[in-house]
Every structure is written in C-alpha cells, then in structure tokens.
Amino acid sequence: MNVRVRGIYTTALTELFRAEATVVQASPPIRERFDAEFPVAHADLAADTTDDRQGVTLSGRRSAVERARERLAGLSRDTLAWGDAAPLDALFDGAVTDTLGSGAVVDLGDAEGFLPYDAVEGRVEDGDRVRVQVRRPEPPWSDRRPRLDTDLRASGDLLELRRGGRPSDAGGAASLADLLSADVPEEWAARWGRDEDEASMDALSDALAARAGEADLLDAGAEADAEEPRRLAAPRATAHVWFGREGRFALDGKRRAVESTMPGHHRTKAATNAASAAVDFAEALTPFEEADDDDFPFAVAARQFGPREGDRVAIGHGKPDGRLVTLGRGEVTSVEADGSVRVEREMSPGGRYDALDVERRAGDVAVTKFVEGRWWYPTVYRGDDGSRRGTYVNVCTPVEVFPETVRYVDLHVDVVKGPEGEVRRVDDDELDAAVAAGRVSEALAERARTVASKLERAL
Structure with a gap:
C-alpha cells in the first residue's frame, strides 16, 4: 500500500x-x-x-x-x-432541494451536497435533476456539506483525468502519455501533477492505469438511469x-520516535492554526527527549491562545455517529492552571431539563466545569435566586478545552442528581445500542460504564 x-x-x-x-x-x-x-x-x-x-x-x-x-x-x-456516503470523486444523480446565495443544496440519496452556481451552466431551481461529482468530501462533524461539481474527473496528485478535456489542455501531457504502458481513455484528457518530473515512468504508468480504471467506472455510471437521487459510481472510498485527546498524545509518541516533540504537540496544534509556529519554535529551542502526557502545559497554552477569563466558548458536543452539536455558548468565568475551566450560560425559559424533568425558567443559569483530560463534566442548573435546580453529569471522551470550543464525544450514559438529591443513571440503553451499531467500541463503552458507576457512587 x-x-x-x-x-x-x-x-x-x-x-x-x-x-x-x-x-x-x-x-x-x-x-x-x-x-x-x-x-x-x-x-x-x-x-x-x-x-x-x-x-x-x-x-x-x-x-x-x-x-x-x-x-x-x-x-x-x-x-x-x-x-463517508459521499466519497471523493463519487458520481451521483441528485435533485436540487434548495437554492442559496452562492449555490444549491442537492439531495444525493444517502447524503446531501452543495453545488456552487459557478460549477453549473445556466441556472438551477428547486426540483431540478443534476448529475454531480463529489469534489471535496467533508467530515461528519463539519457544518459544511460536501462540495459538488458537474465536470467529471478522476483526480490524483501525480495525474488527473478530465472528461471532455482537450489534449491541448494538458500542456505536454499528451505526448508523455504516449510513452506510457497505460492509455488515456477516449474523451478524457490527462493533467500531470507537480511531482511528475521526479516520478519514474513506471510510477507514471501506474498512476495513469489507476486513473483510467476510475474513469471507466465513471463512464459506466454516467450512462445509468436513475428515478430517484442515488449514487451511480464510486471509484474511491473515503x-x-x-x-x-488520548489519540493525539499517542501520535505524539509516534512523532517523538523521530523528532523532538513537546508534551501535547498535536493537542496544542489542533487547538488553533496560530499555535503551529509557536510549537515548532519551542521544539527548535529546547530538546524534548522524554515527555509525559501529564506535562502538557495547559496554563501556558490557555494564556497564550485562550480561552481566558471573559471569553466566550462553544460547547462542541460530539456524537458517536460523527455529528457535532453545539450546546450553546457561555462565558468563561475562571481558568485554572490544572486545566479547570468554568463556563456560565443563561438559559432560555420553556421546556424541561433533559433527564432531570425540571422546568426551565427565566433567569436560570447553567454552570459547567470542564477539566482538561477528564472523562466527564458536571453542569449545575441554578434558579435566579441561587437555588440548585439539578445537576447533570455528562460522560464523554476526554475533554479538550480549545480557545473557542470545548470538544469531546458524548458516550450516552450520564448521571443526574435532582433538586431533592435523588441520583439516577440514565441512557445505558443508548450506549448499548451504539456498541451494537459499531459506533462505540466495547473498550470505550466499558470505560464509560466504569466512569458512570464511580459518579453514581460519588453523587
């Protein structure tokens, strides 16, 4: 491979x-x-x-x-x-479901995509049927739809094939392709990538053969009829x-075998683009031959990049199916060197607090304490008179407190404490269902159950 x-x-x-x-x-x-x-x-x-x-x-x-x-x-x-149900280069028969300022939303059957107007000849309206290809997939936690196009390509770094392109579009690619053991398919034109000059003829032949096979699949898909939106061809998987957080520190260990690596290298770089240069500078100045995960300099990172007291952060509530739900934004009221961050949110009246079965009233405040690296976090709901209206403890993957968002993935099972002091554990069935569906590993589920049991006893 x-x-x-x-x-x-x-x-x-x-x-x-x-x-x-x-x-x-x-x-x-x-x-x-x-x-x-x-x-x-x-x-x-x-x-x-x-x-x-x-x-x-x-x-x-x-x-x-x-x-x-x-x-x-x-x-x-x-x-x-x-x-991904909409992998890179996949061809779909789609239906336009909405027209926005810069493009159209397209129903792909098992997914949804975004087709920019400049990728279409003429206008598109609600209900139009379109043949589209995925040009840019998006992760399930992103708030963007995969980007679509109407041109057909078999994309690649060494070589890209474009359907309907003219040989002159490719510069010197046409004559180079004539020297290779594989052929450019009819009605397709080759475009070579920036590393073409460094690649051997065998490597270029392999690249052309792979792209040609993908082009054949796309050609066959383009000839298919579809009564409903669906995928017609998928030459690649995505x-x-x-x-x-544990995964980022595991990657630190891999990197440390090659290069000086500070504790929390990937954790810090994942927080903000601005951190990359700072991390590289620190590692160039000081050798980090050995490091422990506990040495991650949270206080320094928070002071330099945030969050700081008075900032507002979003609560990025990840789901085991990959989706990301934002549970509102709150004000950071304190940041401690041990990675503890306190966030307050003013609640809107109406409805009831999930699992607590307590009415949500005007003036209620939610006080949440996040601790970097902890497998759970508590939210205390208080009335405008300061009375405790209930506590909800969310069990999740280790918390990461980034400058603008607190991130984790919810593990379903939670522990709640009502206003009268009664303690209940909830949503074990949802965790079991996630394991059965293959969304949560048994090892991760067992960790969640163990954390929930300890919280239940502690409350």
Missing part, C-alpha cells in the same frame, strides 16, 4: 504507516526529518488533515482506506472513524478519523 500524508499529523502518521506501507510523495521537510528517500509514486491512499485540525480524511482504494481506518482507530480508545 502506498500512502501520501499531509497536514499537522504528517510526521507521526509517516512513522506509523511506514512500518507496514510505503509512504510516497513526501515533502522536503519530511525527507530531511527522517533522513530517508521516499519514492515519488502513485498513492493508493491519501491522508489529509481536516481543515479544523481535529483529524484526517482518508481517500483512495477501498481496501487501503479500510486498512488505514482500522489502524488509526486502534491508536486509542477515543479515536473514532466513520465511512473515511474520516477524529483523534480524541
């Missing part, structure tokens, strides 16, 4: 993958860091850091994606992975991996 890696996790993932695969198309810093030569060859799999730095998107040959997904999910209990 040939793997190409990009983004803030590149060094760690290169070290991880190279034990069982061939890392290709490595950047100059990676070649220097490993003091090794990496071939410029066709990649069966691309592993790219997501825009929010929370994880990686895997796209490529189905068997390679599944193998890498399984390997990364084994990093830690709190590393979670999901397949999966998304979210690294929990």
Whole structure:
C-alpha cells in the first residue's frame, strides 16, 4: 500500500504507516526529518488533515482506506472513524432541494451536497435533476456539506483525468502519455501533477492505469438511469478519523520516535492554526527527549491562545455517529492552571431539563466545569435566586478545552442528581445500542460504564 500524508499529523502518521506501507510523495521537510528517500509514486491512499485540525480524511482504494481506518482507530480508545456516503470523486444523480446565495443544496440519496452556481451552466431551481461529482468530501462533524461539481474527473496528485478535456489542455501531457504502458481513455484528457518530473515512468504508468480504471467506472455510471437521487459510481472510498485527546498524545509518541516533540504537540496544534509556529519554535529551542502526557502545559497554552477569563466558548458536543452539536455558548468565568475551566450560560425559559424533568425558567443559569483530560463534566442548573435546580453529569471522551470550543464525544450514559438529591443513571440503553451499531467500541463503552458507576457512587 502506498500512502501520501499531509497536514499537522504528517510526521507521526509517516512513522506509523511506514512500518507496514510505503509512504510516497513526501515533502522536503519530511525527507530531511527522517533522513530517508521516499519514492515519488502513485498513492493508493491519501491522508489529509481536516481543515479544523481535529483529524484526517482518508481517500483512495477501498481496501487501503479500510486498512488505514482500522489502524488509526486502534491508536486509542477515543479515536473514532466513520465511512463517508459521499466519497471523493463519487458520481451521483441528485435533485436540487434548495437554492442559496452562492449555490444549491442537492439531495444525493444517502447524503446531501452543495453545488456552487459557478460549477453549473445556466441556472438551477428547486426540483431540478443534476448529475454531480463529489469534489471535496467533508467530515461528519463539519457544518459544511460536501462540495459538488458537474465536470467529471478522476483526480490524483501525480495525474488527473478530465472528461471532455482537450489534449491541448494538458500542456505536454499528451505526448508523455504516449510513452506510457497505460492509455488515456477516449474523451478524457490527462493533467500531470507537480511531482511528475521526479516520478519514474513506471510510477507514471501506474498512476495513469489507476486513473483510467476510475474513469471507466465513471463512464459506466454516467450512462445509468436513475428515478430517484442515488449514487451511480464510486471509484474511491473515503473515511474520516477524529483523534480524541488520548489519540493525539499517542501520535505524539509516534512523532517523538523521530523528532523532538513537546508534551501535547498535536493537542496544542489542533487547538488553533496560530499555535503551529509557536510549537515548532519551542521544539527548535529546547530538546524534548522524554515527555509525559501529564506535562502538557495547559496554563501556558490557555494564556497564550485562550480561552481566558471573559471569553466566550462553544460547547462542541460530539456524537458517536460523527455529528457535532453545539450546546450553546457561555462565558468563561475562571481558568485554572490544572486545566479547570468554568463556563456560565443563561438559559432560555420553556421546556424541561433533559433527564432531570425540571422546568426551565427565566433567569436560570447553567454552570459547567470542564477539566482538561477528564472523562466527564458536571453542569449545575441554578434558579435566579441561587437555588440548585439539578445537576447533570455528562460522560464523554476526554475533554479538550480549545480557545473557542470545548470538544469531546458524548458516550450516552450520564448521571443526574435532582433538586431533592435523588441520583439516577440514565441512557445505558443508548450506549448499548451504539456498541451494537459499531459506533462505540466495547473498550470505550466499558470505560464509560466504569466512569458512570464511580459518579453514581460519588453523587
């Protein structure tokens, strides 16, 4: 399996993958860091850091994606992975369901996508049927829909094929393709990537053969009829991996085998783009030969990048199916060196508090205490007179307190304490169902049950 890696996790993932695969198309810093030569060859799999730095998107040959997904999910209990119903380069017969300012929302059957108006000839209206291809997948925790296009491509880094393109579009690609053992399919044109000059003729032939096979699948899909929105062809698979806090520290260990790595390297870089240069600078100044997860400098990171007292943060409530729900935003009222952050939210009246069965009234305040790395967090609801209206303790993957958002994945089972002091454990059945559905591993579920039991006794 040939793997190409990009983004803030590149060094760690290169070290991880190279034990069982061939890392290709490595950047100059990676070649220097490993003091090794990496071939410029066709990649069966691309592993790219997501825009929010929370994880990686895997796209490529189905068997390679599944193998890498399984390997990364084994990093830690709190590393979670999901397949994508709208993988890279997949062809769909879709239906426009809404028109927005810059594009249309398209029903794909098992998914939904976004088609920019500049990717369509003419206008599109609600109810129009469109043949579209996924140009950019999105992780399930993103608030963006996968980006669509109407042009057909078999994409790749060494080589991309475009349907309907003219040989002149490719510069010198047409004459180069004539020298290779594989052929460019009829009605497709080749475009070579930036590493073409460094690749061998065998590598370019492999890349062309792979793209040509994908183009054949897309051609066959384009000829199919569809009465309802559905997928017509999927020449590649895509999966998304979210690294929990333990997973990021496991990646630190992989990176540390190659390069000086500060405690919480990936945890700090995942928090904000602004942290990357600071982390690199600190590691260049000071060798970190050995480090413990407990040495993560939370106080320094919070002081430099946030959150600070008076800031507002969102509560990023991840779901085991990959979705992200924001439980409102609150004001940070205190930040402690031990990673403890207190957040207050003013509640809107109406309805009842989940599981507490207590009416939500005007003037109620929710006081939540997050502690970096803890597998749970409590929220105390108080009335405008200061009375305690109930406590809800959420069991989750280890909390990460980022500058603008507190992140974790909810593990269903929770413990509540009512206004009269009664303690109940709730939603064990939802956790069992998540395990049965394959969304939560048995090891992660067992950790959640153990935490819930301790909380139940403590309350």
